[in-house]
Amino acid sequence: MKLGEIVLLKTSHKGKIREFITSVSDEKFHSDFGMIEMSELLEKSEGETVVSHMGQTFVIQLPRMPDFFRHAKRTGTPIMPKDIGMILGYTGLNKNDTVLDAGTGSGILAMYLGSIAKRVLSFEVRDDFAEVARENIRRAGLDNVEVRCGNIVDEVKELDEKFDIVTLDTIDSATIVPYIPSILNPGGFLVTYSPFLEQTALIRKAIAEIDFFEVRTIECIERAMSFSDRGTRPSTSRVGHTGYITIARL
Numbered sequence: 001m002k003l004g005e006i007v008l009l010k011t012s013h014k015g016k017i018r019e020f021i022t023s024v025s026d027e028k029f030h031s032d033f034g035m036i037e038m039s040e041l042l043e044k045s046e047g048e049t050v051v052s053h054m055g056q057t058f059v060i061q062l063p064r065m066p067d068f069f070r071h072a073k074r075t076g077t078p079i080m081p082k083d084i085g086m087i088l089g090y091t092g093l094n095k096n097d098t099v100l101d102a103g104t105g106s107g108i109l110a111m112y113l114g115s116i117a118k119r120v121l122s123f124e125v126r127d128d129f130a131e132v133a134r135e136n137i138r139r140a141g142l143d144n145v146e147v148r149c150g151n152i153v154d155e156v157k158e159l160d161e162k163f164d165i166v167t168l169d170t171i172d173s174a175t176i177v178p179y180i181p182s183i184l185n186p187g188g189f190l191v192t193y194s195p196f197l198e199q200t201a202l203i204r205k206a207i208a209e210i211d212f213f214e215v216r217t218i219e220c221i222e223r224a225m226s227f228s229d230r231g232t233r234p235s236t237s238r239v240g241h242t243g244y245i246t247i248a249r250l
């Protein structure tokens with residue numbers, strides 16, 4: 001591992017997985033399971049182990065986006081991985097894409113987008129939320145995701161840059177739709193996410209006023225399966241309703 005590299009330290013305690021995200025440094029890392037000299041990781045690779053002064057063994061992994069999702073500090077309701085999967089799948093986001101995102105919230109969607117795209121510019125109306133998102137993004141090591149504090153309704157009128165994808169997760173997304181053709185590259189995608197059908201209907205109405213292609217609104221339902229000695233069936237605890245995703249291509 002290299003100095004400054006972000007790592008996931010995983011251990012098993014009383015049948016439960018406990019994990020921590022930290023970085024390789026010349027300092028000590030403290031947890032309930034003892035202290036680890038982080039400089040020891042300089043001699044190690046992913047998959048190897050490190051032992052705390054209390055004798056607890058940790059496996060070293062490189063964190064990926066689902067790990068950052070679990071560990072991110074939350075200011076509100078983030079978009080869930082199932083919905084992010086739909087957004088990535090239907091837009092085909094790639095490494096050359098630039099993305100405009102709002103509102104940032106905890107920065108979860110912005111981080112997933114930034115882990116693939118060339119650049120993400122995200123607007124968050126609340127200063128304190130923007131600060132938390134910046135910290136989540138910094139911890140994920142993403143220097144291509146910029147969070148600006150501002151109201152997207154106003155900011156969208158001032159932008160002199162075009163994007164390949166625009167993602168909107170705000171109450172007022174419908175009011176931003178009329179400005180999309182001036183900031184979206186030809187062939188680009190508008191994606192909106194809304195927990196309510198009423199908001200989604202307003203978004204669809206605004207989209208209908210513009211010459212978009214391939215407009216679709218979808219809801220993604222996740223159903224985990226449960227396996228036990230008694231039998232196999234859909235899990236009785238499940239991810240409930242999250243939101244409706246509307247995707248339109250210019």
Ligand SMILES: C[S@@+](CC[C@H](N)C(=O)[O-])C[C@H]1O[C@@H](n2cnc3c(N)ncnc32)[C@H](O)[C@@H]1O
Nearest residue numbers: 078079103105106107108109124125151152170
């Ligand atoms: C549901 S959260 C977004 C969650 C985010 N997509 C994520 O995955 O973490 C909505 C956020 O939009 C912000 N917001 C609401 N209206 C806004 C606006 N007009 N401009 C910018 N941000 C706005 C709110 O403060 C809130 O943090």
